[in-house]
């Protein structure tokens with residue numbers, strides 16, 4: 001019962017309709033919850049299974065499930081791997097846990113991002129701390145936290161004997177001919193539960209929109225953005241998991257083995273495509289109800305084997321010089337799509353081993369206060385090597401990261417207290433030791449004078465000590481004031497720290513060919529690591545005001561401004577010793593600078609007409625503004641979502657739930673000049689969705705981008721999807737769209753169904 005306040009808080013802005021639906025928490029329950037003392041922060045948004053269900057037919061990208069949460073935007077990447085950003089902080093700057101595991105992208109392009117390790121059909125709960133996250137769910141991050149979980153093990157009810165149940169679903173989406181299916185089955189007694197889930201999805205390249213297609217683009221010289229088919233957006237993925245659980249009155253033990261296989265996933269904003277990704281996940285968890293409260297422990301091990309090379313779209317170069325549709329090789333000679341002799345390819349491998357141990361206790365104190373204490377240990381190993389493949393890339397293996405190590409040991413304590421019925425406080429302290437190291441490296445060619453200074457760079461890197469230890473202190477305080485039933489205010493203060501990643505610290509080659517392969521923001525530039533990097537430290541001040549009707553049924557408005565100052569923010573500068581040119585891709589180096597981010601989210605919902613002859617009508621919306629500045633250079637931070645708004649009108653009528661959604665995004669004009677980030681034009685999209693739900697089955701259908709609007713993704717990066725892309729700046733004219741912003745998907749009809757048995 002006590003957790004019912006969380007959805008209430010989150011739903012206020014995200015899915016107010018479900019508040020109106022079956023899960024309306026009664027006022028009595030709220031009072032009960034308050035007495036029990038557990039008070040989730042106002043920055044916490046919870047999306048539960050019934051809100052996730054209608055979204056699953058429309059996307060195979062788990063991060064996309066979070067898109068309607070105020071303050072969340074998405075960096076474009078592969079079709080199932082977009083990277084969530086919260087208030088302008090993304091990727092490694094967020095703490096992202098999937099089934100309690102801290103995933104780390106084992107790829108120099110962060111292709112296998114944390115949320116790509118779980119299929120949307122398996123996700124039954126998503127929690128997003130879109131603001132200050134308590135230290136118990138943070139650590140080694142300076143932004144918010146995302147906690148995604150698959151279904152809890154189900155057991156037979158007392159006296160029921162055996163529980164046998166399952167469900168199956170399938171979907172189709174017209175744009176890109178995307179399709180997929182999923183099944184789940186549970187066999188359980190009162191004490192033991194066995195569960196299997198499997199899901200697969202595949203898609204071809206998607207088509208950009210066709211309306212307003214003359215896209216006025218003033219970015220990289222010589223290129224125009226006018227694409228029908230968006231190259232390198234196809235994918236194929238499968239996820240399977242087997243879960244065995246045991247419980248008695250007070251204890252529960254759960255073991256899960258999961259295997260993900262992505263045979264391929266292409267990237268429109270990277271020079272490489274994922275050509276294989278296999279991840280094995282072992283996850284053992286214990287939860288015990290104790291005299292003092294709750295004890296939780298988890299041990300996990302995850303092994304990722306990742307391969308990259310050029311996918312089909314990058315292997316064949318369609319030369320504009322020869323009419324735009326004659327395949328010619330990267331060398332200008334004709335190539336054969338059958339023999340695939342066009343580009344030699346350039347295999348790159350990574351192997352990541354991720355082990356973790358977490359123990360935490362929640363202790364009930366007097367007057368409903370709670371004390372949470374815990375420890376977390378994570379040991380991460382990474383190898384990243386590129387076998388010889390001809391051209392300049394031989395005769396030996398290029399070691400990008402050799403025996404990389406990144407170990408975290410964290411301890412935290414968090415005290416949730418109630419001064420009086422109106423005032424509560426959450427205070428947490430966390431210390432984290434991050435140990436990093438890496439071995440000696442080499443280039444393809446160890447000859448002195450080899451292409452791209454490979455040997456000179458390797459010698460210089462190998463001569464230095466690589467071991468680094470950071471001691472990071474985090475502090476978070478949230479104070480809440482609830483004067484009466486219609487308003488709540490929360491102020492937050494935090495200091496959060498993140499140590500650099502292995503790629504930020506240890507990538508060493510200044511050769512532009514190698515540097516462009518080390519890029520996890522999809523901006524087309526090349527990146528070189530920096531051994532001198534210090535951890536990023538963020539100081540955040542945030543405020544949330546939440547007004548609603550006393551029953552939280554009719555209306556709600558939430559305003560959440562924030563300000564974050566980041567010391568030693570890891571930004572980029574022009575690689576020392578090189579000259580960076582406007583309108584071209586450049587080699588950059590990571591560097592500590594100071595930054596600030598600020599903005600506000602305004603969201604709300606209103607029941608327009610309840611219990612009419614056509615059901616309940618609700619309007620909900622949110623507007624988000626974020627600004628990111630580098631205070632040292634005066635530059636803008638990269639990939640900050642421009643002012644954007646969402647507005648949705650939803651009808652809930654019997655078994656139907658229908659909605660008309662609009663998405664309005666302003667022109668992106670605050671761009672990072674060091675990265676030659678490109679402006680994107682403003683746009684508006686309309687989506688229509690319908691869901692019919694019965695007890696045993698549900699059907700979803702709809703159309704996204706109804707008017708087939710052509711637009712560029714504001715956070716989609718630079719289009720490098722066609723042609724071989726090893727040169728940092730391939731000749732203009734071979735492919736005119738190269739280096740322009742990546743277009744978003746055009747109109748897509750979708751339909752899906754789910755059956756329970």
Ligand SMILES: [Cu+2]
Nearest residue numbers: 107109111308
């Ligand atoms: Cu990769």
